[in-house]
Amino acid sequence: MKIYSQGEPLAPWREKLHEIIFEADTPAGKRFDVLLIVAITLSVIAVMLDSVEVIRFQYGGILDVIEWFFTIMFACEYILRLLSVRNPRLYALSVLGIVDLMSILPSFIALYYVGAETFLVVRVLRVLRIFRVFKLAEYLGEANTLMIALKASQKKITIFLYSIFIFVVVFGSVMYLIEGAENGFTSIPKSVYWAIVTLTTVGYGDMVPQTQIGQMIAATVMILGYAIIAVPTGIYSAELARAVKSEVSNVACQNCSEEGHDVDAEYCKYCGAIL
Amino acid sequence: MKIYSQGEPLAPWREKLHEIIFEADTPAGKRFDVLLIVAITLSVIAVMLDSVEVIRFQYGGILDVIEWFFTIMFACEYILRLLSVRNPRLYALSVLGIVDLMSILPSFIALYYVGAETFLVVRVLRVLRIFRVFKLAEYLGEANTLMIALKASQKKITIFLYSIFIFVVVFGSVMYLIEGAENGFTSIPKSVYWAIVTLTTVGYGDMVPQTQIGQMIAATVMILGYAIIAVPTGIYSAELARAVKSEVSNVACQNCSEEGHDVDAEYCKYCGAIL
Amino acid sequence: MKIYSQGEPLAPWREKLHEIIFEADTPAGKRFDVLLIVAITLSVIAVMLDSVEVIRFQYGGILDVIEWFFTIMFACEYILRLLSVRNPRLYALSVLGIVDLMSILPSFIALYYVGAETFLVVRVLRVLRIFRVFKLAEYLGEANTLMIALKASQKKITIFLYSIFIFVVVFGSVMYLIEGAENGFTSIPKSVYWAIVTLTTVGYGDMVPQTQIGQMIAATVMILGYAIIAVPTGIYSAELARAVKSEVSNVACQNCSEEGHDVDAEYCKYCGAIL
């Protein structure tokens, strides 16, 4: 198939196809996206139900038909996607392209190797496309605010997660020395796993300290975990409060057309003109 | 019974009845509401106690009497409600109307089908009426602030819950592939259930990862769950802070037109003029 | 003993005693309070250790001596407290007075009824006196800010807890109907207990849903619990932010000597004078 160079326009029918499949700002594009989400959701539910033994036993035949229906439908969609993009190789090697391919392959592989259809669960990853639909709706601004706050707090969260990581390694090792293999702390990695289970307040109970001193250390880890949960919440709250505050300002300067002014600003902070 | 048209006034005695039963701003209406809440609470406690085997064995007779006392009382109330509204069918088909009916029916059904009285627990739903009592009190403003913040954060929470949903489906499926039925992850829906139990830090411990790689993924889910709990908190905090802020200050100084004064302020804090 | 009327001054030695025992703003008063805290802490540790079987077996004799040492010491203190207050009956019937009495009685009762000394654990309640010591230190302002925010958020927290209560009763009842006694949900109160364990993300795992539909409802409760934890945090954060903000202002108006102005205030908000 023809690979288009930078500025060259696509053939009209491919241009049109691209608009429907990849964009979401035309009525046809919106309809396609909504249909796709419904199809993905149904196919994921089918794969999920197929994994439940009693359901597979009773409705296995119908589920097989549904599986092949969606497999063929997604295969067609994959071919159309390849046709409509300017550079098919770029799409085929992108993350979404690989996910799209992986969501149809297992059905075909399962014809030769029994059991491969289990990997159809990767189809659930296609659900990630749903986030594109948010572009359609009035959710755009809201999601944007959430993302701005997440990005702004990224560095602080990184430092926090790094501290947590060192913390669980140190406490996990200490518990390995104190409790030992006879109380279920059979190795340092497993003790670190216990430390994470405890610090995050999940607390499965599959590994619990048995010794007095082990329980004291566990109590310390718990209270610390309970107290430091404040840190990511505090970080995100502060950034979100800032993002929400600046959410209201969507007035662009009439002089330099810069945006992002505070709500109480009377003059453009970039060029000094009256807003 | 007569159905009233839009503007037509109700008969005086039905008007009066409506005021007592449905409104809460007259002394009689307040008394009725408080009495109703007490009756609902007592009947719910009776149903709850009746479900405890040792108590039913010993005090079964008394509890039966109490049950019938409240059933007849609520039946009378239901009839009075039907009488006092302008359009009885509208009330009978409303959510609260259905709950009211369902909270008396099981007692009668149990006369023919033994065991139906268990469904009397739907009576607890009537407790939701208690929120009306808040209208009476000074709690109105406070509850209002909470609701304003909830409504303002609704869209953001929706996006957040949607992301969580995709997240647990993806991670649940991955765990199903890794751990498999031999470690208790018997199906994808059950693995998704595990992912929710873990992400929300509930951590029952009825399903725990056994493999090394499974424990690593579980640890990732936990830390992510621990970190992203910040998101709804941040969302709600930011919105509530905004709602609380506007709870106090809406008087502008007539001299300098600055806002943001405390509710107890008598003079403008920026220019000194009387507010 | 003499009961003093309203305005009448205490005898000088009782006045002095009162100052040492009840107040904390003289050097002698501070020393007494610190000593008392140390004594309470040590006696509580002794009672705690005495409850550990292996320690009681080995050091039972020493712990008995310590117990009686503190019992006699606290008995003397109790008598001195009775002596130093204006109205002994008022103190004896106050909460702190009853706690003080209850923390010495079990030792004496145990002379006649073996086992009563277990009730010495009520001594731990005396540790609550430690909060008085905070009065001494620079922690006063900080604790004050925390309390102001708690008081300001009290009504909102009440509404929140009430909603939670209705929520767990409704969901607990639903789970009782769905799971039933054969899966461990033996009664509605026990199912409500399960709902609380799940909603608060504690998740012991002693009661877990077994049916498919039960697990779906449980997942809903968890995600709701995970999402609504934002509410009390948001409430308290908003109020604390307000309290912290007003924390900085400790300038009193030179005209009307009112306090509590904002940091950016230039004029007194009560009388309009320049700050």
Add this chain to the structure above:
Amino acid sequence: MKIYSQGEPLAPWREKLHEIIFEADTPAGKRFDVLLIVAITLSVIAVMLDSVEVIRFQYGGILDVIEWFFTIMFACEYILRLLSVRNPRLYALSVLGIVDLMSILPSFIALYYVGAETFLVVRVLRVLRIFRVFKLAEYLGEANTLMIALKASQKKITIFLYSIFIFVVVFGSVMYLIEGAENGFTSIPKSVYWAIVTLTTVGYGDMVPQTQIGQMIAATVMILGYAIIAVPTGIYSAELARAVKSEVSNVACQNCSEEGHDVDAEYCKYCGAIL
């Protein structure tokens, strides 16, 4: 080795060594720090893997070689550190110096006493050096903001943790009286441990209340734990919001002297003058 007095300059080669090993603002110093972090991480992973039985059984020889490689490397580094500092004794007795020594000693001790190499896990504490690397990067400002907020909330957190401590002692004692040894609450310290596990919402499930009244008290502890998690979060959020706020704005307009401008602002947003 020569001990230098206060003002006296170090020998040039020791000055140079100090710059590389202890500072991180020269290219050589940065390279050394990054290399050290990598070496520490690898050696910690080796110690962690060595604790897993199946891995030690299969790759024990290779892991021994790696262990000795890092031990000798860290020993050399330790000697160089001693050489490069002005006062070696001060370094040797500092916390980091002791950790550095303790991370090489176990290997040598294990030559005489089998099993001592387990203590090599103290090497993980060296990972704490990683925080120095943050100095290098743009993370400095962010980490600084986090620390400022932590310091500012220290007193409030102290009061909070103290209250929690009294709370768990009181509730643990009450549960010891109610549940008793037959339900697993064998001693007060163990019951306090249970109270911590419950309050922090960890909920292992190794100790659970069995009696009706015990479950009611447990439910109270849970709801309280769920509600008061708001307190540290609120504290930290409020302080962080303050710290984040001051992160951006410390330039005052030279015309109207208003503050609070964004970092990227070039003109005053209140009067339009150049900042």
